[in-house]
Amino acid sequence: MEKIFQDGITASCPLPITEHSTVQLGHGSGGKMMNDLISRLFLWAFDNPVLNQMDDHAALDISGTKLAFSTDSFVVDPLFFPGGDIGDLAVNGTINDIAMSGAKPLFLSAGFILEEGFSLTDLKRIVVSMQRAAKEAGVVIVTGDTKVVDKGKGDKVFINTAGIGLIEHNFSISAQAIQPGDAVILSGTLADHGIAILSQREGLSFETTVKSDTAALHSLVSEMLSAGGTAVHALRDPTRGGLAATLNEFAASAGVGIRLDEQRIPVTPAVAGACEMLGIDPLHVANEGKLVAIVAREKAESVLKAMRQNPLGQHSVIIGDVITDSPGMVSMQTKLGAWRIVDMLVGEQLPRIC
Amino acid sequence: MEKIFQDGITASCPLPITEHSTVQLGHGSGGKMMNDLISRLFLWAFDNPVLNQMDDHAALDISGTKLAFSTDSFVVDPLFFPGGDIGDLAVNGTINDIAMSGAKPLFLSAGFILEEGFSLTDLKRIVVSMQRAAKEAGVVIVTGDTKVVDKGKGDKVFINTAGIGLIEHNFSISAQAIQPGDAVILSGTLADHGIAILSQREGLSFETTVKSDTAALHSLVSEMLSAGGTAVHALRDPTRGGLAATLNEFAASAGVGIRLDEQRIPVTPAVAGACEMLGIDPLHVANEGKLVAIVAREKAESVLKAMRQNPLGQHSVIIGDVITDSPGMVSMQTKLGAWRIVDMLVGEQLPRIC
Numbered sequence: 001m002e003k004i005f006q007d008g009i010t011a012s013c014p015l016p017i018t019e020h021s022t023v024q025l026g027h028g029s030g031g032k033m034m035n036d037l038i039s040r041l042f043l044w045a046f047d048n049p050v051l052n053q054m055d056d057h058a059a060l061d062i063s064g065t066k067l068a069f070s071t072d073s074f075v076v077d078p079l080f081f082p083g084g085d086i087g088d089l090a091v092n093g094t095i096n097d098i099a100m101s102g103a104k105p106l107f108l109s110a111g112f113i114l115e116e117g118f119s120l121t122d123l124k125r126i127v128v129s130m131q132r133a134a135k136e137a138g139v140v141i142v143t144g145d146t147k148v149v150d151k152g153k154g155d156k157v158f159i160n161t162a163g164i165g166l167i168e169h170n171f172s173i174s175a176q177a178i179q180p181g182d183a184v185i186l187s188g189t190l191a192d193h194g195i196a197i198l199s200q201r202e203g204l205s206f207e208t209t210v211k212s213d214t215a216a217l218h219s220l221v222s223e224m225l226s227a228g229g230t231a232v233h234a235l236r237d238p239t240r241g242g243l244a245a246t247l248n249e250f251a252a253s254a255g256v257g258i259r260l261d262e263q264r265i266p267v268t269p270a271v272a273g274a275c276e277m278l279g280i281d282p283l284h285v286a287n288e289g290k291l292v293a294i295v296a297r298e299k300a301e302s303v304l305k306a307m308r309q310n311p312l313g314q315h316s317v318i319i320g321d322v323i324t325d326s327p328g329m330v331s332m333q334t335k336l337g338a339w340r341i342v343d344m345l346v347g348e349q350l351p352r353i354c
Numbered sequence: 355m356e357k358i359f360q361d362g363i364t365a366s367c368p369l370p371i372t373e374h375s376t377v378q379l380g381h382g383s384g385g386k387m388m389n390d391l392i393s394r395l396f397l398w399a400f401d402n403p404v405l406n407q408m409d410d411h412a413a414l415d416i417s418g419t420k421l422a423f424s425t426d427s428f429v430v431d432p433l434f435f436p437g438g439d440i441g442d443l444a445v446n447g448t449i450n451d452i453a454m455s456g457a458k459p460l461f462l463s464a465g466f467i468l469e470e471g472f473s474l475t476d477l478k479r480i481v482v483s484m485q486r487a488a489k490e491a492g493v494v495i496v497t498g499d500t501k502v503v504d505k506g507k508g509d510k511v512f513i514n515t516a517g518i519g520l521i522e523h524n525f526s527i528s529a530q531a532i533q534p535g536d537a538v539i540l541s542g543t544l545a546d547h548g549i550a551i552l553s554q555r556e557g558l559s560f561e562t563t564v565k566s567d568t569a570a571l572h573s574l575v576s577e578m579l580s581a582g583g584t585a586v587h588a589l590r591d592p593t594r595g596g597l598a599a600t601l602n603e604f605a606a607s608a609g610v611g612i613r614l615d616e617q618r619i620p621v622t623p624a625v626a627g628a629c630e631m632l633g634i635d636p637l638h639v640a641n642e643g644k645l646v647a648i649v650a651r652e653k654a655e656s657v658l659k660a661m662r663q664n665p666l667g668q669h670s671v672i673i674g675d676v677i678t679d680s681p682g683m684v685s686m687q688t689k690l691g692a693w694r695i696v697d698m699l700v701g702e703q704l705p706r707i708c
Contacts, residue, residue, distance in 0.1 A: 023472040028502030041478060042498060045485040046464075050496040058496035060461055062520055065419040071463035071516055075501045075508075107414060109425035110400075111514045113467070118377040124395060131399040142404040142412035144396060147429045147512075148382030149706060154429075155507040160465045160499075162425055162516030166416055352503060 026347025030240025030286070033347050035249075054253070055174060056097040056236065059167065066167035068103035070094055073160040077352040079122065081200040083192075083211030086159055087129030089288060089354060092216045093239070094161040095137050099218035100235040100291065102173045102225055103165030108134065110144040110161055115154035123157060130159075137216040139163070165218075169225060175253035177233040182322040183300035184258060185293040187220065187307060188213070188315040189266045190243060194285035195274045197353050208270040215289030220310045224293060227306035231299030237291050239354055241344060244283040246292050247330045248344040260320035260332040260342065283332075284345050286353045294322060380701025384594025384640070387701050389603075408607070409528060410451040410590065413521065420521035422457035424448055427514040431706040433476065435554040437546075437565030440513055441483030443642060443708060446570045447593070448515040449491050453572035454589040454645065456527045456579055457519030462488065464498040464515055469508035477511060484513075491570040493517070519572075523579060529607035531587040536676040537654035538612060539647040541574065541661060542567070542669040543620045544597060548639035549628045551707050562624040569643030574664045578647060581660035585653030591645050593708055595698060598637040600646050601684045602698040614674035614686040614696065637686075638699050640707045648676060 026033035043052060050058045057070035074090040091108065098105040110130065114123070134141050171177075192213040199210055217237065224232055234254075238246040243265075251258045267275070267282050275282045289312060295303045300318060307313030320332075330342040380387035397406060404412045411424040428444040445462065452459045464484065468477070488495050525531075550566040553559070571591065578586055588608075592600040597619075605612045621629070621636050629636045643666060649657045654672060661667030674686075684696040 021474055023468045023470055023474060023477065023502055025470050025502050025504065027468065028500055034500060038498075038500065041474075041481055042464075042500075045478075045481045046488070046495040046498075048494050048496065050494065051498070056497075058461065058463075060496065060518070062421065062460065062518070063419045065417045067416065067518075069461060069463060069518060070497050071465045071514065072499045073465040073467050073501045073514060075467060075503050077507075106416065107412065107423060109412075109423060109516050110396075111425045111427040111516075113427050113429060113512055114377045114381065116377055116379050120375055120377060120395075123377065124399075127395055127399045134400070140402050140404065141400040142402065142414065143410075143424050144392075144400075144405070145426045145514075146382060146388060146392065146396075147427045147706075148377055148379050148702075149429050149509060149512075150379065152506070153431075153509040154512075155503060158467055158501075158503075158508075158512070160425065160427060160514035160516075162463050162465075162514075164414070164416070164421075164423060164518065348502075352501075 025351045029345060029348040030245050031345035031347060057101045059101055068098045068101040068165040068167055070097035071160065071162040072097060073158060074354055075158050075352050076197065076354050078200055079156060081212055082196050082209050084214040085126055085129050086157065087126035088133035089214050090159040090161045091130050091133035092214050092288065093354060094163040095139060095216040095218055096237045098163050098165035099221045100237055101167060102169050102221060103167040105137065105139050105163055105165040105218050108139050108141045108161050108163045110141050110159065112146045113154055113158040114148045115156050116148055116151040118156045126157065171230045173232060173235055175234050175250050178250055178254035178256055178294045178322055179233065180256055180322050180324040181297050182233055182294045183297050183318045184320040185295055185300065185304060185316055186265065186319045187291045187313045189268050190287060191267060191271050191275060191282035191285035193288040194350055194353050195271045198350055199274065206270045206274055210270050210274060213287060213289035215312050217289065217291050217312060220307060220312045223306045223310055224303050228295055228299045228303040231296035232293060232303065233296065234294040235291055239286050239288060242284040242286060243292065244342050245344045250294065251330050252328045255327045257323040257326035258320060258330045259323050262332050262334045264317050264319045266315050266317060280349065283342055284349055288354065379705045383699060383702040384599050385699035385701060411455045413455055422452045422455040422519040422521055424451035425514065425516035426451060427512060428708055429512050429706050430551065430708050431509065432554055433510060435566055436550050436563050438568040439480055439483050440511065441480035442487035443568050444513040444515045445484050445487035446568050446642065447708060448517040449493060449570040449572055450591040452517050452519035453575045454591055455521060456523050456575060457521040459491065459493050459517055459519040459572050462493055462495045462515050462517045464495050464513065466500045467508055467512040468502045469510050470502055470505040472510045480511065525584045527586060527589055529588050529604050532604055532608035532610055532648045532676055533587065534610055534676050534678040535651050536587055536648045537651050537672045538674040539649055539654065539658060539670055540619065540673045541645045541667045543622050544641060545621060545625050545629060545636035545639035547642040548704055548707050549625045552704055553628065560624050560628055564624050564628060567641060567643035569666050571643065571645050571666060574661060574666045577660045577664055578657050582649055582653045582657040585650035586647060586657065587650065588648040589645055593640050593642060596638040596640055597646065598696050599698045604648060605684050606682045609681045611677040611680035612674060612684045613677050616686050616688045618671050618673045620669050620671060634703065637696055638703055642708065
């Protein structure tokens with residue numbers, strides 16, 4: 001711990017940033033290594049109350065207008081996969097980060113990093129997919145940027161989207177609002193996106209094609225808020241790191257325990273089969289069109305009912321509850337009746353999933 | 355021209371997108387090839403009044419609050435160069451895009467695409483540089499994202515920043531406001547950034563080290579608006595493509611001619627020498643801390659005076675004027691008294707300059 005800069009910036013640095021001296025794939029995993037890098041480098045350097053909330057969006061007040069602001073870069077490989085492509089993923093992903101604040105997504109930016117030699121036909125296909133996703137979601141892509149890097153210094157195309165949404169409600173939807181007794185609701189089947197990417201990448205084929213669940217969830221959220229109001233305590237889309245990462249973050253932030261019932265967690269037979277074959281836990285696999293909601297118990301059934309009326313939430317279920325015991329820990333009763341701890345992954349299981 | 359999609363999206367496509375079938379370095383140049391890609395692909399697909407303005411920012415009205423929103427990805431090579439690094443460049447670049455609308459920049463997002471194996475010490479140096487630039491400019495980095503790509507699929511680090519600023523004035527600063535008779539003001543010496551990068555990259559050394567001019571220009575803009583008000587018709591920071599690209603875009607958008615006096619355009623001896631040696635025209639080289647203003651003639655001297663009182667504008671000069679003749683064209687009287695046309699580059703002269 002030492003001051004290394006002399007320009008008024010607090011620079012007592014918690015070095016080493018991690019136990020590694022170089023970037024590892026695990027630093028992009030959504031798991032412990034990524035959290036470590038974020039808190040020990042980015043939060044340390046950029047330290048401010050908004051960022052320190054560690055939400056996937058920033059809640060801002062500009063001249064009395066309450067906005068949600070978020071960004072995501074997309075580096076998924078392959079670019080095209082069953083159910084979607086990097087284009088609709090980039091639009092839906094940022095919409096979802098904004099939607100999880102309860103905001104209405106309005107505007108997106110789009111930044112492209114193109115590799116020299118990348119097919120313009122593929123680029124067009126991706127851009128048309130973004131156009132369609134934006135139109136479907138009712139958001140407008142209002143500003144952008146294009147950079148080109150020399151061949152071998154990128155990988156076809158990376159897309160960054162940032163988005164702005166309008167927060168129209170007057171309460172805070174955040175991990176801090178989670179209370180013991182709350183219900184944990186999942187909006188549908190787990191692990192579809194990650195397994196779709198992995199199957200495509202590895203050339204695996206199953207009896208049924210597993211499709212990515214990429215979708216914009218803001219309408220679902222809006223209907224949940226109409227049904228549940230302030231009873232909707234926390235919302236998040238379990239992308240990288242999967243449901244396990246999201247719930248562990250919730251448990252840690254709120255200082256509560258979370259208890260799941262494996263039997264109630266929906267996984268399609270094709271995904272369950274793929275996970276078993278590959279030795280992957282569906283709780284750790286990325287989703288791109290699902291959300292987890294933590295809702296006050298007395299409103300849980302009405303929120304669930306509203307969710308099931310939306311095609312994107314038709315398989316919604318209560319999968320567990322929030323408890324006072326074992327704060328910071330997520331546990332699950334397995335189908336066989338035993339209890340296990342659901343931990344966050346340390347490093348990378350499936351790189352470049354989004 | 356054919357309808358290829360059946361989901362209500364107008365998809366009569368102006369194919370071929372360009373005369374190439376793959377992405378070329380020139381598509382990121384800031385010149386004609388990039389403009390072509392943007393208008394024939396991105397504007398065609400995302401078609402909306404805000405984007406179609408073709409400004410470096412989007413001017414938005416959200417519940418009566420007027421905002422500027424902009425994004426830029428940074429892929430500069432090398433990461434560290436005399437006068438700056440990719441970190442302060444990423445902060446200042448997006449601030450400047452916002453500032454050119456006359457807005458006060460408030461919040462930034464930061465998206466990192468890291469290559470596996472990149473030095474965490476270098477990453478920290480970059481992040482600290484972003485911290486410092488943000489602090490100096492009075493903006494807050496409120497949200498972010500980290501992705502990691504496998505070794506050989508990226509190049510150390512790419513950074514995307516998006517930003518939000520508050521527009522407090524009630525007039526439009528845009529190319530459309532340019533009038534014949536207006537003065538063209540440049541805020542200082544040309545081509546410092548591009549030549550600094552190129553010298554570092556090629557291992558060139560000159561008697562004087564050429565430093566990048568990377569700087570946040572929003573305070574300079576604010577002082578210009580105080581002095582000139584609605585007389586400040588258009589503002590832009592001449593980055594990729596240089597002064598030549600900016601003025602050609604202005605001339606085309608406003609349907610006017612622009613006439614420059616080479617003798618008045620400030621270039622340091624070191625930069626002039628480097629440009630001569632390398633056969634590069636400083637009018638085509640990127641700047642990262644300069645702006646061009648088109649100002650009504652009657653207020654030009656007061657705006658100039660205000661600019662010169664700011665350290666970032668101390669070398670400001672009137673370099674030319676707007677004329678009715680030769681609409682869409684930029685011409686320049688050379689030091690020898692002859693007239694030449696100042697054209698936009700077609701392709702790429704200096705790749706990965708920002």
